[in-house]
Amino acid sequence: MLNESITAVKGIGEETAASLAEMNILTVRDLLEHFPFRYEDYRLKDLEEIKHEERVTVEGKVHSEPSLVYYGRKRSRLTLRVLAGRYLIQAVVFNQPYLKNKITLNDTVTITGKWDQHRQIITVSQLHVGEANRAHDFEPVYAVKGKLTVKGIRRFINLAFSQYGDQIEETLPVEYLQAYRLMNRKDAMKILHFPTGPNDLKQARRRFVYEEFFYFQLKMQALRKIERENSRGIGIHYVLQELMNFIDSLPFSLTDAQKRVVNEILADMKSPYRMNRLLQGDVGSGKTAVAAIALFAARTAGYQGALMVPTEILAEQHAQSMESMLASFNIRTELLTSSVKGKRRREILQQLHEGEIDILIGTHALIQEEVEFNHLGLVITDEQHRFGVNQRRVLRQKGESPDVLFMTATPIPRTLAITVFGEMDVSIIDEMPAGRKAIETYWAKPDMLDRVLGFMEKELVAGQQVYVICPLIEESDKLDVQNAIDVHSILSHHFAGRYHVGLMHGRLHAEEKETVMSDFSQNSIQVLVSTTVVEVGVNVPNATMMVIYDAERFGLAQLHQLRGRVGRGDKQSYCILLADPKSEVGKERMKIMTETNDGFLLSEKDLELRGPGDFFGRKQSGLPEFKVADMVHDYRALETARNDAAQLIQSEKFWKEDEYLLLRNYLQSAGVLEGEKLD
Numbered sequence: 001m002l003n004e005s006i007t008a009v010k011g012i013g014e015e016t017a018a019s020l021a022e023m024n025i026l027t028v029r030d031l032l033e034h035f036p037f038r039y040e041d042y043r044l045k046d047l048e049e050i051k052h053e054e055r056v057t058v059e060g061k062v063h064s065e066p067s068l069v070y071y072g073r074k075r076s077r078l079t080l081r082v083l084a085g086r087y088l089i090q091a092v093v094f095n096q097p098y099l100k101n102k103i104t105l106n107d108t109v110t111i112t113g114k115w116d117q118h119r120q121i122i123t124v125s126q127l128h129v130g131e132a133n134r135a136h137d138f139e140p141v142y143a144v145k146g147k148l149t150v151k152g153i154r155r156f157i158n159l160a161f162s163q164y165g166d167q168i169e170e171t172l173p174v175e176y177l178q179a180y181r182l183m184n185r186k187d188a189m190k191i192l193h194f195p196t197g198p199n200d201l202k203q204a205r206r207r208f209v210y211e212e213f214f215y216f217q218l219k220m221q222a223l224r225k226i227e228r229e230n231s232r233g234i235g236i237h238y239v240l241q242e243l244m245n246f247i248d249s250l251p252f253s254l255t256d257a258q259k260r261v262v263n264e265i266l267a268d269m270k271s272p273y274r275m276n277r278l279l280q281g282d283v284g285s286g287k288t289a290v291a292a293i294a295l296f297a298a299r300t301a302g303y304q305g306a307l308m309v310p311t312e313i314l315a316e317q318h319a320q321s322m323e324s325m326l327a328s329f330n331i332r333t334e335l336l337t338s339s340v341k342g343k344r345r346r347e348i349l350q351q352l353h354e355g356e357i358d359i360l361i362g363t364h365a366l367i368q369e370e371v372e373f374n375h376l377g378l379v380i381t382d383e384q385h386r387f388g389v390n391q392r393r394v395l396r397q398k399g400e401s402p403d404v405l406f407m408t409a410t411p412i413p414r415t416l417a418i419t420v421f422g423e424m425d426v427s428i429i430d431e432m433p434a435g436r437k438a439i440e441t442y443w444a445k446p447d448m449l450d451r452v453l454g455f456m457e458k459e460l461v462a463g464q465q466v467y468v469i470c471p472l473i474e475e476s477d478k479l480d481v482q483n484a485i486d487v488h489s490i491l492s493h494h495f496a497g498r499y500h501v502g503l504m505h506g507r508l509h510a511e512e513k514e515t516v517m518s519d520f521s522q523n524s525i526q527v528l529v530s531t532t533v534v535e536v537g538v539n540v541p542n543a544t545m546m547v548i549y550d551a552e553r554f555g556l557a558q559l560h561q562l563r564g565r566v567g568r569g570d571k572q573s574y575c576i577l578l579a580d581p582k583s584e585v586g587k588e589r590m591k592i593m594t595e596t597n598d599g600f601l602l603s604e605k606d607l608e609l610r611g612p613g614d615f616f617g618r619k620q621s622g623l624p625e626f627k628v629a630d631m632v633h634d635y636r637a638l639e640t641a642r643n644d645a646a647q648l649i650q651s652e653k654f655w656k657e658d659e660y661l662l663l664r665n666y667l668q669s670a671g672v673l674e675g676e677k678l679d
């Protein structure tokens with residue numbers, strides 16, 4: 001049985017088992033599924049193809065007797081000349097004096113090491129007398145911990161394989177194995193651990209990539225089906241005519257994309273299933289209007305709504321814009337954040353409970369236990385990737401199974417959307433309201449600050465306002481970055497007597513923040529120096545310029561998000577990235593920012609350059625961990641697996657036939673079939 005403890009493997013004792021346990025390797029199966037994270041490539045190469053300082057393995061004939069020199073107390077250097085192809089090179093081996101007596105003139109040797117092209121020397125890391133062993137072209141490298149070594153792990157896996165190899169069973173339905181010509185599990189596993197050649201390795205990997213994605217998607221798709229069909233959702237029977245009146249009252253007509261997503265959302269709300277939908281749309285694409293329409297619709301059916309955002313500033317802004325849209329329809333909106341305290345808070349909570357408040361807007365304070373609605377029908381969260389997976393769950397559990405809509409302005413690359421949010425339906429606003437001017441973005445080196453200040457002055461003279469963004473609040477010894485407080489004092493001095501410069505950062509009290517923000521939106525502050533707290537949602541259309549200090553410190557998606565604070569009116573807007581990136585990737589990132597305003601494109605790039613963990617922030621990401629597969633590079637397989645899993649879950653045969661028993665058991669053990677939600 002593969003589920004036996006690894007101590008059942010002959011040759012693995014208690015001590016080894018304890019070490020392996022530290023890496024969560026407890027059973028034989030765990031050990032067999034501890035795959036290498038890379039391979040050492042010992043294929044023979046022609047030195048002609050090898051660049052300076054690259055690692056290489058060559059075969060050659062010994063051309064000179066090795067000479068040995070001792071130096072220091074225990075150090076030695078062995079030098080020999082080797083004829084490898086057309087190259088007569090020098091091989092240098094450190095601290096292996098015993099090799100001298102093993103090597104004789106005209107022997108064939110296989111050496112691996114770093115190639116110094118200029119001096120034609122290989123500094124040897126491995127020398128083997130004799131021809132290259134083709135069976136060892138690829139050597140697996142494993143993650144290790146504590147006392148364990150890569151060699152040790154190889155040995156343990158070898159032991160496990162010879163004893164248990166025959167028990168490795170197929171885990172994928174035969175239809176997919178055939179359709180994609182996938183290798184069977186046992187063979188593929190063997191090849192991953194004991195590679196026989198590049199092509200085999202590729203095929204073995206392909207099989208496990210599909211397997212990992214398929215199992216993951218099966219879970220997500222099952223969850224989605226169960227959430228949809230078995231949830232005690234509510235059908236929200238909104239009053240169409242009233243809703244039309246509201247939409248007509250908006251100061252603009254909806255874009256086609258807005259209309260489409262509104263219809264998708266309304267269909268979910270009307271259905272007896274519980275909505276679990278993600279709404280994606282670039283900054284400024286008009287998600288707030290869509291949210292207002294959905295909340296209005298719920299209200300016409302007699303339900304309360306909640307709008308949840310990650311920061312107080314944003315909550316206040318949303319509260320204002322909702323109020324301005326909804327008040328004339330006699331809909332009562334209220335703001336609840338952690339700074340609403342005492343009597344006022346008690347009043348709001350009571351009125352909410354009694355159903356006098358129609359729409360509650362606030363921060364995560366909304367999901368605290370004490371907040372009780374009367375008949376909550378719809379919950380909307382904005383900028384939701386900032387909420388953790390668990391907060392998403394708590395939210396869904398509030399009230400009488402309300403419909404839930406998650407909005408995000410960070411365009412999430414398709415690959416991530418279908419993994420992290422694989423259990424959700426997705427709506428996309430892929431169109432900007434007409435007449436929006438693209439923000440012109442420039443990259444400037446810090447020594448061009450004078451010109452940037454001149455540029456700022458021009459905008460200010462024209463009556464516009466400017467954001468200046470800094471990565472940190474205060475000076476830090478560790479990071480050589482401009483900080484908001486310093487920059488604020490420099491700019492205050494520079495613009496003294498002409499323009500007001502405000503300061504905004506996360507350590508201000510809520511009231512202070514509110515004052516600064518409202519001063520800025522009323523144009524009594526013209527220049528706002530701020531940390532990234534203004535990142536989300538803040539809307540001051542008269543601000544037409546943003547200067548971002550140390551822009552290389554931010555991710556592309558975040559820069560784009562920040563940049564979205566300007567370009568919200570009808571004037572041309574500008575974004576200046578002050579940055580002096582040292583690396584090529586850093587330069588590349590700045591360049592991309594100046595070249596495109598397409599948030600989806602940027603987020604794909606960001607994902608590519610930084611990897612999925614960094615994209616969301618590792619801790620709260622809820623990203624699944626795959627052993628073999630890579631979400632970015634294998635995304636085609638991910639999409640295929642998703643479609644296959646979705647179809648299979650919807651089919652009748654899946655729930656009946658024996659062939660799928662293994663998969664059903666898997667869903668059961670993953671807690672999906674009990675209707676439990678996943679972490």
Ligand code: ADP
Nearest residue numbers: 252253254255282283284285286287288289433
């Ligand atoms: P998002 O929340 O997606 O970043 P907002 O909903 O804040 O975008 O919309 C940005 C601005 O565009 C707001 O001033 C809003 O009034 C306006 N707007 C929204 N939809 C339209 C539309 N269809 N036509 C014109 N302007 C729109």
Ligand code: MG
Nearest residue numbers: 287288409537
């Ligand atoms: Mg918004």
